[in-house]
Amino acid sequence: MSDPTVEPGAPADGATNLPSASEKSVAAEAKRRVPKLAQLAATPDRIILRLNKLLAAPGGLSAFLSTFNYTLYLLAWLEAKSTPLKIRIYQLLNNTTVVTVVDNGPSHIAALGSLLSSTRTTLRLFGLLPMYAWFRQLMQGPKPGQDRILYATSVTQCCLYISFQFLENVAFLTDHNVLPRSYTTRWTQASGGKTAKIYLWSYRSWMGGVLCDIVRLFREAQLERARRSQRTTTDVSTMEEDKATDEKWWSQMVVPLSWLPVAIQFSKEGGIPGFNLGIMGLCGAMAGLGRTAELWAKTAE
Template identity: 40%
Template sequence: MSDNKAPSQADPAQPPSQGYAEKAGPIDPDQHRGLQKLPTDVKSTLGKIDALILQLTRTIKTTAGFSASLSSLNYSLYLLAYLHAQAPSRATLIARLSKILGRDVKLPPKALAPTPSPLLPLGLMVADFRTTLRLTGLLSLYVLLKSLLLQKGGDPLKHKILLVQCLGYIGFQATENILQLTNKGVLQPTLVARLGGAGGAANVMKWACRSWLVGVATDFFRLWRDATLMRERKTRERVSREEEEQFDAKWWADLQTCTAWLPVAIHYSVEGGLTGMNQGIVGFCGLMAGLNNFRAAWKGAAA
């Protein structure tokens, strides 16, 4: 068999050509004989669903869109798992209603015990998948660090802020990679034991989150410096309204994202976590940050 032979599209492991996905347009039910006889509302709904799927496909084709989609899914599962765990079971509702109605209904203790949510294992599986995908994150961070070190000109203060932020993310990514590879059996646990000391892997994870906190916290300083530079620029030259609106939209979106991440980063960085912080709050904060990034990727794919 020739090595240049095209792979068969019948192979389930072979994805369809990217060109087909790009050429596919929204479905028009009126142009399909099998759909023409459907009610107008049904045809309209089918068209909207098809357009939504196509837009989602274009969004997750980009690295940023795929990452934001997984992040939103991950933290929404955490939030739903928490709400599911807090919701009373059917047996508990029956017992409460019976008590209100004055009836004595005895249920076995096992029926009243809270049942674990299946959404939490799913959320943990998505989180593990995201961690595995981030194993290559050091490559892009290396390129970013190299560009910052070779950069000439620009604002010196912002350059220092970006440099500290990049080093923080490198520390986080390197530590997370060591933990992930150790958990998967690629690296020997002796390295984590040596790095974590008496605390072991938990201590290493704590320092990874502290490095992440450095990256999140410096984003506030970056935004402050960006706003200062924009004000100074507007005093020197004319800035178009369109450019100013684009700057403001991105600035506020970035502020919302880092504000949502900050309590999560602090929670995992301090001993014992933040008081009152639970899985539901972590899920909500992560979802808000993920949705901001997903919204930007969605708009970029639609452009």
């Protein structure tokens, strides 16, 4: 005889411990079986949000595009040099000595690098605005207690960078027919109307600005040594502070030293013998990597 207390359609006593529908869901089961699945799924989301913060930070877009651009140059060079390796791998996998025809058409990586380079040049058209603000600030004179050599170096560097940006803008706008070519005939007629001469002097100004960074850093090191020599005692906290200062100095010195070969290459007619896309990509990537890594670390805050 059946239990009269059990209503039609209601579960029997043996089924009262069944889990709820939410507990039996696929998402809950996956989360229970694979605890890190949700974290892995959220990783791309976090990366995209951090990348957005990096690009929105002051100087973030410029630093990211520069590092990415020169990394592409390095990859394009490695791709071009990998043809013998591709042939050898094909021969090993197919157990043959036949030399296959490898597609040596235009590199898509190099094309993207060229596009980014043009994009960065376009964005630099507005670079004279912050340089004017910097120059205007410098014209107010050195700050109280500022070293005279450092101040003179900053003024020189600012003038050189303004010259670089102005000449690059003129050449770039002339190449794209925004400025009439008659404006630059005096400098382009010797090269058949090409703006190579304008770019050459633009890059020479840029190289001067890079050298100013090296002068500034050496002067700062000289002043720091003089300051440390006047100490009477040194404790643990002071040593840690000095270590942090030294690390910061070296990280800053890497930037102009990395840019210098690139600057010389573009500032010298004919360039540096043996200089190639791979060297340029490596130098540029090293120069921008520190700044990009610093900005990326701040996005986690």
